[in-house]
Amino acid sequence: MAPNPEKREALEARLAAHVLAHGLGQTSLRQLAAAAGTSDRMLLYYYADKAALLGAVLTRLAADMANGLAAALPAGDRLPAADLLARVGALAAQPGFRPYMSLWAEIAAEAGRGAQPFAMIATTIAGGFVYWVDERLAEPDPVRRRDLAALLIAVIDGAALLAPLGDGAIATRAMGALQGLLAAS
């Protein structure tokens, strides 16, 4: 019960890749084990139970996404809201980023019913999102900046939820409309 942290790390990376690619619906221990090239028996050797495993994997994926965001748009320079929204919208629509948004929607939906470990992780991730935007918004008034950050996150999340439906036009139009509003204000 004191497994090698390096092997655990390598295993976790493979588990994270599978969850990212296939979503929360394909996370039985046997499915995860097959994807990671091991057995369900081993998963429960490295993690106390399934909830602990999912918690670790989702926390890791949240950190991955945060790193991706930070790398794509360094924290130093602040942008006007319209520009920042355009940048983030382009980022969220990138093929490499879409799976994170889909997974985020799944986690948030689960959290909406209060299910653990999703509720706790979702709250952390959402807070991280708002902080990330807040840090990059060129708006002197901190209260207004905080509210603007919340607005950007809400519309991005809404767009992420709506993008896979139909032809995705609703999401595109919503992003465009808010950019127009922000640019004109």
Next chain:
Amino acid sequence: MAPNPEKREALEARLAAHVLAHGLGQTSLRQLAAAAGTSDRMLLYYYADKAALLGAVLTRLAADMANGLAAALPAGDRLPAADLLARVGALAAQPGFRPYMSLWAEIAAEAGRGAQPFAMIATTIAGGFVYWVDERLAEPDPVRRRDLAALLIAVIDGAALLAPLGDGAIATRAMGALQGLLAAS
């Protein structure tokens, strides 16, 4: 295989109430049957299979929500975007309406992975939302009205996703910020 439509109707109402209250995670045939006061055997007497049952129940709940929306805000009069957003935000936050928003988030998240019957139903519901807003927006330019409607729906959906997390402040702030922007434009 030609069951009484009245009994089927009464059964469906009970099934819908259970799905609305407990979400997509509690929809095994045995759970549904227990909630409806019958047996899994009977559910498959009234519906071809589980997908057909869920499709019927979710379609019914979507219609219920649409009726609730239409009743709360008659189609006749059109409002400025800021006012309409305030009204819809208050509506979506009502205790009687929150379960619909949670369920909608679950359906949309499932649809994001392409799972049927969710993908089809989610597209229909989202289209209905946009149409409902579009019909009530006081904006003469139809293109701009369509884009504004998409924006309102995206931010409402985003707020619905974020409201159950933490203290719900992100959702509240996002709604307030957009109302401010719309009022000032």
Next chain:
DNA sequence: TATACAATGTAGCGGTCGCTACAGATTCGG
């Protein structure tokens, strides 16, 4: 009253689920 059909109970099939017991293998410090 006989018959046709809707409605329902009982029982179980084959499958997946999370999880565990137990034993064997591997590795590495003394």
Next chain:
DNA sequence: CCGAATCTGTAGCGACCGCTACATTGTATA
């Protein structure tokens, strides 16, 4: 080289899953 600790395979438990076979009851009509 031995013993302890880490690692892994095999096998299965009890629960739940969607779904089905089969028999039986209720009911309405001819």
